[in-house]
Amino acid sequence: MLAKMTSKNQLTLPKSVTEAVGAGPYFEVEARNGQIILTPVRIQRADAVRAKLAELDLTEQDVADAVAWAREHVDSPRGKQ
Structure with missing residues (x-):
């Protein structure tokens, strides 16, 4: 063809x-x-990501907390190693 x-x-x-x-x-x-x-x-669509989060028993708050933690530590001397 x-x-x-x-x-x-x-x-x-x-x-x-x-x-x-x-x-x-x-x-x-x-x-x-x-x-x-x-x-x-x-x-993969957002629904697939949400399904994986549910499978891992992670809530949206868990994700928000992890992002907040990472943002706090990226600017610290320990985060710039």
């Missing part, structure tokens, strides 16, 4: 290809041995 690159370095991937790999809106792109490798990537 051919895909033509536009003058703005854009490609349109054939629908049959994206359907075959379950592609989303983002791809990891790498060059390997003269080939361009596109790998579909799923970006």
Whole structure:
């Protein structure tokens, strides 16, 4: 299958290809041995982060406390080691 690159370095991937790999809106792109490798990537959404926090039994207050603690210590001599 051919895909033509536009003058703005854009490609349109054939629908049959994206359907075959379950592609989303983002791809990891790498060059390997003269080939361009596109790998579909799923970006984790905030809901996934919240689910992980719940799994770890961390509350929003725990996160806020950790951020406050880190901000206090980044400016201290111990934080600049």
